[in-house]
Amino acid sequence: MTPRPPRLTALAAAATLLVGGLLAAGPSVQAAGTTGTGTPVKAQDGPGTPAITPTPQSVKSRSDRITITPTVTVVAGETADESALAVVEKALEQAGARRVVRSARASASGLTVHVGDAGALAAQKLEGPSALPADGYVLGIGADRIVLAGKDTTGTYYAAQSLRQVLPHRKRPGARVGGLAVRDWPGTALRGVIEGFYGTPWSHKARLDQLDYYGEHKMNIYVYSPKDDAYLREKWRDAYPADQLAQIKDLTDRAVRRHVEFTYALSPGLSVCYSSDEDAKALVDKFQTIWDIGVRTFAVPLDDISYTDWNCDADKAKWGTGGGAAGAAQAYLLNRVNKEFIATHPGAQPLQMVPTEYYNVSESAYKAALSEQLDPDVLVEWTGVGVVAPTMTVTQADAARKVFGHPILTWDNYPVNDYATDRLLLGPFNGREKGLPGRLAGITANPMIQPYASKLSLYTVADYSWNDAAYDPRTSWGKGLKEYAGGDARTEQALRAFADVNYSSALNTDKAPELAAEFARYWKSGDSKRLTSVLRNLGAAPARLRAGLPDRGFVEDSGPWLDATESWATASRTALRMVDAARAGNGAQAWELRQQLPAQVERAKSFVYTGLDGRKVPVHVGDGMLDAFVEAATAEHDRILGVSGRPTASTSLGTYQDNTAARMLDGDDSTYFWSDGAPAADDQLTVDLGESRGIGDITLAMGKPGSTDDYLHEGVLEYSADGKNWQQLTAFSGKPDVTTTALAGTKARYVRARATAGQTSWVVVREFHVATTDGAVTGNPPAATGSALSSAADGDPGTVYRAARGPRDGEFLEVGLGAARxxxxVTVLRPAGAKGAADIQLRNADGDWRTVGRLGGSYTDVDAHGRTADAVRLAWREGATAPEIAEVVVAK
Incomplete structure (x- = not known):
């Protein structure tokens, strides 16, 4: 087993200084940013400079070059280990070398590669790595040699990973490689991943794969802390079954070979008695079992537990109650573990812990107790300001160091999706200030339930934590996509399109930014050809990824989201063709396409993810963009047709989860809009009828079982024609269900409920119904159950009047126009395949009905030549087929 470098020894010493108030970077870090003469060095990535990830601190091209000879000699120096040598040898073979031989001395003829030999840099006139911090390295290519010189064995291993990226892939020797000088070091000591989510734990195979990925991307810590491993939490005292212990050993051995610290995180907080000698011994004994299989880094997370309820009476008797008591109890137990286990095991890395208050920097009795009583060399993990922190700043990190009094290792809850299992979070690491890594003991990112899909975001985490000064989220994201696609341009394009519609998160608020730009361009320019190509590529992306993506685990992880993407692209293309047809005056084709949309959207929403509990969770892709485009295209079709479209809802309040304002208008009392906070005076919920219409009965149904107090307690119902000038309909107070009727003749486009006072409870609105009086529909046959006569002229072609029976002689369906005009x-829309015949008639000023056309097919458009009428009707011809009418549209 390769000895682990003592990378945390200096960190532990620094921790003591930090407690004393010193926040400046250590001398070794200062030295890392200069050349031997004190001249600052910066990353250079100019033309011809090969791409290395994570982005190096300094890359410079040289004027000389080397050639990959048929036989390449590898000379191992003092910081070379078998892992680094294996990476180098494989990279040379892939570059075309037929034979790679190890020797104690350089070759007199072929290329020689010096691995872990800083002295060999002299021929290249390069400074060695002695001034660099742990994990730093120098890579030199030129002067007829390649030299990899690490500050330590991990640094040399990282130099090998950089060389792997620099060398070409050739089938035969002779490749010429440009000269290069890389001087590189990490921006923070610890960089990696914490498997700390709730939900389906990763498979053993996936964890092994992850460790390989971390080594390739210079991440050096993996914290094993899956919330649903019972032996970490509920059964923390119990010994592992032999097969599970063997798997942890397997992971530990792989981690060592990849220069990753495997950190074992035991979470006793659900049942531990902090004062108990037996529990302290159980914790130490469990750690000893894990030590015996090779683990050297340990953590005790105490997150997501109650610290107001003791698990034993002895703790209350010893410490009392309150946050300060909890902090003292936790410090007591952790200090025992630190003294009885960590201090007695040479080679053990500093103990890590997660406080119960892990999500803010506010002062508290709990934090004060930890700061004062917890051993100074214990690392404290912190999620930032918020459980999922949208941003994280240097100021916040400094505040965390101060309030906890210990070095801070961030537990960054990105790209974790256990709180949003319906989504993949494939955007870049974002919102983290430059300079932050240098203030931290390290950065660990909590990944998604989907291990392979997590790699796209973890690539950017690795890039930021290594070199935050050069980090740009979008640039890093693009490089990660290119690498993950395996160098194939078509696969990269498909992956980018798919990642774009799975981009948004708390850290990346832009929804599908690239697709959104294309939609905006289309609505501005009307260029459907370009958007058609974009949507075609999006629809083809899932098949391309399934066929060509090298990492098959990603395809398995993303299956439901791939299916949903393909279906949403199909629906969006249909919507685009619909608008094109409507704008071209081809109403029949546009209507045919509009009728295809509901089934296509339903299919796009049908794909599910199966959670750990077996629950089926509908997945979301491109929500707020793809679905919004379909809705906007439908509204555009309806506008061209001459109807107002279905009413829409909006609010000044935020939305809790996916309980959107649209649910106020869905006709389903079991669904609802739910705010994410309490309203203030003048907060409002508004219904937009699309155009000014006569209004009648209005119903506002608020509250729900389990949230009976969530309604507007004090407010008014108001109406407006222009959205600026408002008239009151009625005031209400202290009741969740409000009804009123507008005076006869009242016309409005907007109706709103406005709060007249602030309150502490949130707001639930089950339904906000505004009945319209113009366009009133009367006649026969009566509507079938679940349908209504009014659907024949409600401004929404998506609703359908379905008769309960066939028409009888003399029956008709009449639509009032409110006044003669x-x-x-007259355009009549019917569902595809609808049958039944009728005369289309207008009523003139004398009250006489005149036939202007006949109903035929699903789309009938009749020129009325500007005749004045106050009503239109469909005079049915007797038949057995029950009529169906989606919309009667009367245009001026």
């Missing part, structure tokens, strides 16, 4: 045309 000129009628330019």
């Amino acid at each position: 000129a009628v330019g045309s």
Whole structure:
């Protein structure tokens, strides 16, 4: 087993200084940013400079070059280990070398590669790595040699990973490689991943794969802390079954070979008695079992537990109650573990812990107790300001160091999706200030339930934590996509399109930013050809990824989201074709396409993810963009047709989870809008009818079982024609269900409920119904159950009047126009395949009905030549087929 470098020894010493108030970077870090003469060095990535990830601190091209000879000699120096040598040898073979031989001395003829030999840099006139911090390295290519010189064995291993990226892939020797000088070091000591989510734990195979990925991307810590491993939490005192212990050993051995610290995190907080000698011994004994299989880094997370309820009476008797008591009890137990286990095991890394208050920097009795009583060399993990912190700043990190009094290792809850299992979070690491890594003991990112899909975001985490000064989220994201696609341009394009519609998160608030830009361009320019190509590529992306993505685990992880993406792209293309047809005056084709959309959208929403509990969770992709485009395209079709479209809802309040304002208008009392906070005076919920219409009965149904107090306690119902000037309909107070009727003749486009006072409870609205009086529909046959006569002219072609029976002689369906006016045309929309015949008639000023056309097919458009009428009707011809009418549109 390769000895672990003591990378945390200096960190532990620094911790003591930090407690004393010193926040400046240590001398070794200062030295890392200069050349031997004190001249600052910066990353250079100019033309011809090969891409290395994570982005190096300094890359410079040289004027000389080397050639990959048929036989390459590898000379191992003092900081070379078998892991680094294996990476180098494989990279040379892939570059075309037929034979790679190890020797104690350089070759007199072929290329020689010096691994872990800083002295060999002299021929290249490069400074050695002695001034660099742990994990730093120098890579030199030129002067007829390649030299990899690490500050330590891990640094040399990282130099090998950089060389792997620099060398070409060739089938035969002779490749010429440009000269290069890389001087590189990490921005923070610890960089990696904490498997700390709730939900389906990763498979053993996936964890092994992850460790390989971390080594390739210069991440050096993996914290084993899956919330649903019972032997870490509920059964923390119990010994592992032999097979599970063997798997942990397997992971530990792989981690050593990849220069990753495997950290074992035991979470006793659900049942531990802090004062108990037996529990302290159980914890130490469990750690000893894990030590015996090779683990050298340990953590005790005490997150997501109660610290107001003791697990034993002895703790209350010893410490009392309150946050300060809990902090003292936790410090007592951790100090025992630190003294009885960590201090007695040479080679053990500093103990890590997660406080119960891990999500803020506010002062508290709990934090004060930890700061004062916890051993100074214990690392404290912290998620930032918020459980999922949208941003993280240097100021916040400094505040965390001060309030906890210990070095801070961030537990960054990105790209974790256990709180949003319906989504993949494939955007870059974002919102983290430059300079932050240098203030931290390290950065660990909590990944998604999907291990392989997590790699896209983890690539950017590795890039930021290594070199935050050069980090740009979008640039790093693009490089990660290219690498993950295996160098194939078509696969990269497909992966980018798929990642874009799975981009948004608490850290990346832009929804599908690249697709959103294309939608915006289309609505501005009307260039459907370009958008058609974009949507075609999006629809083809899932098949391309399934066929060509090298990492098959990603395809398995992403299956439901791939299916949903393909279906949403199909629906969006249909919506685009619909608008094109409507704008071209081809109403029949546009209507045919509009009728295809509901089934396509339903299919796009049908794909599910199966959680740990077996629950089926509908997945979301591109929500707020793809679905919004379909809705906007439908509204555009309806506008061209001459109807107002279905009413829409909006609010000044935020939305809790996916309980959107649209649910106020879905006709389903079991669904609801739910705010994410309490309203203040003048907060409002508004219904937009699309155009000014006569209004009648209004119903506002608020509250729900389990949230009976969530309603507007004090407010008014108001209406407006222009959204600026408002008139009151009624005031209400202290009741969740409000009804009123507008005075006859009242016309409005907008109706709103406005709070007239602030309150502490949130707001639930089950339904906000505004009945309209113009366009009133009367006649026969009666509507079938679940349908309504009004659906024939409600401004929404998506709703359908379905008759309960066939028409009888003399029956008709009449749509009032409110007042006599000129009628330019009458368009009747019916569902595809609908049957039944009728005369289309207008009523003139004398009350007489005149036939202007006949109903035929699903789309009938009749020119009325500007005749004046106050009503239109469909005079049915007797038949057995029950009529179906989606919309009667009367245009001026």
